[in-house]
Amino acid sequence: MFNRxxxxxxxxxxxxxxxxxxxxxxxxxxxxxxxxxxxxATQITPRPTSGPDYTPVVTLNGWTLPHRMNNGVKExxxxxxxxxRELAEGMVAHLWGYNGQSTGPTIEAVxxxxxxxxxxxxxxxxxxxxxxxxxxxxxxxxxxxxxHPAIPPxxxxxxxxxxxxxxxxxxxxxxxxxxxxxxxxxxxxxxxPKDPTFRPVDRDFLIMxxxxxxxxxxxxxxxMTMTDFNLWTWNSRIFPDIDPLVVNKGxxxxxxxxxxxxxxxxIHMHGYxxxxxxxxxxxxxxxAQWPEVSIDIPVGAMRAYEFTAxxxxxxxxxxxxxxHTMNAMxxxxxxxxxxxxxxxxxxxxxxxxxxxxxxxxxxxDMGTMEMELPDNTVPxxxxxxxxxxxxxxxxxxxxxxxxxxAPDDYADPGWYQNPPGEQAYExxxxxxxxxxxxxxxxxxxxxxxxxx
Numbered sequence: 001m002f003n004r005x006x007x008x009x010x011x012x013x014x015x016x017x018x019x020x021x022x023x024x025x026x027x028x029x030x031x032x033x034x035x036x037x038x039x040x041a042t043q044i045t046p047r048p049t050s051g052p053d054y055t056p057v058v059t060l061n062g063w064t065l066p067h068r069m070n071n072g073v074k075e076x077x078x079x080x081x082x083x084x085r086e087l088a089e090g091m092v093a094h095l096w097g098y099n100g101q102s103t104g105p106t107i108e109a110v111x112x113x114x115x116x117x118x119x120x121x122x123x124x125x126x127x128x129x130x131x132x133x134x135x136x137x138x139x140x141x142x143x144x145x146x147x148h149p150a151i152p153p154x155x156x157x158x159x160x161x162x163x164x165x166x167x168x169x170x171x172x173x174x175x176x177x178x179x180x181x182x183x184x185x186x187x188x189x190x191x192x193p194k195d196p197t198f199r200p201v202d203r204d205f206l207i208m209x210x211x212x213x214x215x216x217x218x219x220x221x222x223x224m225t226m227t228d229f230n231l232w233t234w235n236s237r238i239f240p241d242i243d244p245l246v247v248n249k250g251x252x253x254x255x256x257x258x259x260x261x262x263x264x265x266x267i268h269m270h271g272y273x274x275x276x277x278x279x280x281x282x283x284x285x286x287x288a289q290w291p292e293v294s295i296d297i298p299v300g301a302m303r304a305y306e307f308t309a310x311x312x313x314x315x316x317x318x319x320x321x322x323x324h325t326m327n328a329m330x331x332x333x334x335x336x337x338x339x340x341x342x343x344x345x346x347x348x349x350x351x352x353x354x355x356x357x358x359x360x361x362x363x364x365d366m367g368t369m370e371m372e373l374p375d376n377t378v379p380x381x382x383x384x385x386x387x388x389x390x391x392x393x394x395x396x397x398x399x400x401x402x403x404x405x406a407p408d409d410y411a412d413p414g415w416y417q418n419p420p421g422e423q424a425y426e427x428x429x430x431x432x433x434x435x436x437x438x439x440x441x442x443x444x445x446x447x448x449x450x451x452x
Contacts, residue, residue: 031118031156032068034077036100040086042243044410045108052110054192057206057256058410060245060397061237065105073114073160076107078129080151080173080185081122087233088241088327091378093212094219095184095236096123102184102236103208104171111166111194117159119151125176126150129159131189132170133280133302136161144175151175166193167282168256168302170208182223184236186210186260199283201306202251202407207234209297209319209395211261216328217374227262232324232394239325239396240383244412245317247309248405255317256304259297265324267303268294269399271315278304294320309401314385314416319395327378327393386415 037043043063045056056064067074083097098104109115121127128150130142140161144150151157169189173180188206193199211232213225234242247253254277257267275289280302295303318325341357348355354372373379383390390396402413437443 031120032070032075032077033066034079034099034120035066035105036079037063037105038100040237040241042410044408046408052192052194053196054110055201055204056108057106057188057190057204059106059188059206059208060235060243061241062101062103062206062208062235063105064108065099067109067115070116073116074109075116075118077118077120078104079120079122080127080129083184085184085236086241087212087231087236088238088378091238091376092219093184093214093221093236095212095221096180097184097236098187102186103210104185104187106187106206107171107189108192109163109190110192111163113163113191115159115161115163118156119159120156121151121153123153123180126152127173127180127185128157128175129171130174131159131161132172132300133167134161134169134189134191135164142171142174144173147174163191165282166191166198167280168206168258168278168304169280170258170260170302172260179223181260182212182221182225184210184212184221188256188258190256199277200252201254203245203247203253205245205253205255207255207257208236209234209257209259209261209265210236212236214328216377219376229262230328232261232319232326234395234397238327238378239393240390242397243410244397245399246405246410246413247399247401248407248409249309249312249401249403251309251405252306253309254304254306256302257295257297258302259299262299263321264296264298265395266294266296266320267317268320269307269315269317271311271313271399271401272307274305274307276303277306278302312401312403312416313418315399315401317397317399318392325392325394325396326380327382328380386417 040061042058042061044058045064047056048054065076065078067076078098080096080098083095083100083102085093085095085097085102087093095102119129126144128142128144131140139147140159141147142159169191170186171189172186186208188208190206211229213222213229214220214231215222231238256278259265273291273293275291276295277284277289292305295305297303345355345357378393381391381393383392400413400416405413
């Protein structure tokens with residue numbers, strides 16, 4: 001599952017150490033092995049074989065960081081470093097991340113665990129890690145210069161604390177934060193309840209919302225961008241290359257969504273209503289859970305929702321800000337709707353035969369065009385379904401509910417075949433006369449005839 005290589009020597013030997021507790025017992029035992037991942041495929045973590053039982057999270061196009069046990073402490077090793085991340089087939093970004101990937105690997109542990117997290121800095125500048133939402137000692141909070149000295153390049157620091165509450169948390173730098181987060185440094189931290197009977201689910205999916213501004217044909221994000229990003233991603237991945245959420249009919253499903261972009265995201269799921277069961281602050285009591293079909297995720301926040309997979313089919317799940325389901329989008333493109341570009345097209349093609357006009361009747365033709373693009377660039381709208389182009393990108397995927405999916409099976413089952421009579425179809429008969437209005441005045445609908 002993992003590409004492992006042992007970190008050697010100088011980084012650990014000269015480490016500046018944050019933790020004092022228990023360090024004397026472990027200083028001569030070496031660092032835990034640092035696991036690395038170079039694949040963008042979703043990796044499935046097996047259920048625990050010791051300790052409290054829980055359903056491991058499934059990080060879409062991501063993975064869970066392995067740990068080792070050392071005198072009752074769970075030890076992890078994060079390596080902050082430059083990485084190459086495949087955002088989609090045909091596009092690679094040069095980012096900063098952890099253990100070979102951006103977003104970084106998910107950390108999973110259990111309420112009541114004591115964790116020791118070694119952080120090795122292989123970046124060209126200092127860094128830290130802030131454990132977003134976790135309750136811990138001040139000196140472990142990861143704010144450079146405030147909580148502890150920043151981690152210099154080539155050094156390893158240790159964070160050590162008890163996990164006193166369960167829930168969904170995040171990690172990210174609090175050192176040169178604008179640059180390091182814009183370059184992709186972030187990850188999720190899941191603390192499962194110590195009581196296996198508390199809020200159990202059959203499938204537990206994890207999505208980190210992040211964004212980049214990468215000019216077409218280039219590889220490195222523009223770090224000074226404030227809001228005008230052109231690549232909106234889930235776990236540093238864009239549609240159509242975000243893996244689907246595969247579910248067996250009848251499963252109890254949880255979807256956890258964290259947001260470390262610069263704007264809010266209304267996440268909408270088709271085909272279902274659901275209940276919001278967890279926020280940054282903790283689990284929502286059952287009596288206070290509220291029903292939604294869309295849940296807005298604020299900046300720097302997390303929401304989790306749950307539903308029972310009763311309805312077979314392929315159901316879209318996406319951000320409902322329409323520009324966030326597009327790729328490599330130029331926001332200064334003129335609007336040409338209603339413009340006759342025939343003569344202009346003829347003139348341009350006299351010296352540029354490959355010119356393709358677009359936008360005079362909307363932008364849907366982008367879904368079928370095979371226009372030549374700069375290297376390392378993906379189309380603005382893309383993805384094909386069983387009935388034609390899906391015309392999406394960015395923050396979009398599909399919840400695929402099927403019968404007969406094994407508990408540990410997350411493989412894509414293909415497209416859903418709608419049963420007879422359950423698919424919209426073309427009408428070729430006569431149309432009834434419809435009443436039309438010619439002004440914008442409010443009109444009251446009469447009450448139905450009670451005798452009818």
